[in-house]
Amino acid sequence: MGSIKCTVTECHYNKDVMCDAPMIQVNHRGVKYSQGSEETQCDTFKPQK
Numbered sequence: 001m002g003s004i005k006c007t008v009t010e011c012h013y014n015k016d017v018m019c020d021a022p023m024i025q026v027n028h029r030g031v032k033y034s035q036g037s038e039e040t041q042c043d044t045f046k047p048q049k
């Protein structure tokens with residue numbers, strides 16, 4: 001997987017402002033067709049323990 005920069009440092013998979021998950025899933029956020037990044041979300045997010 002290519003490098004994914006992510007500023008969601010409260011995520012379990014975040015390591016030094018990068019995503020360290022083996023894969024991520026990104027879905028629409030509340031709409032059927034996203035028209036901007038604000039209408040997408042990372043569903044792989046998991047809170048830190």
Ligand code: SF4
Pocket residue numbers: 004006007008011012013014015018019020021024042043044045046
């Ligand atoms: S799983 Fe999603 S929210 Fe968590 S670090 Fe990776 S890209 Fe960011």
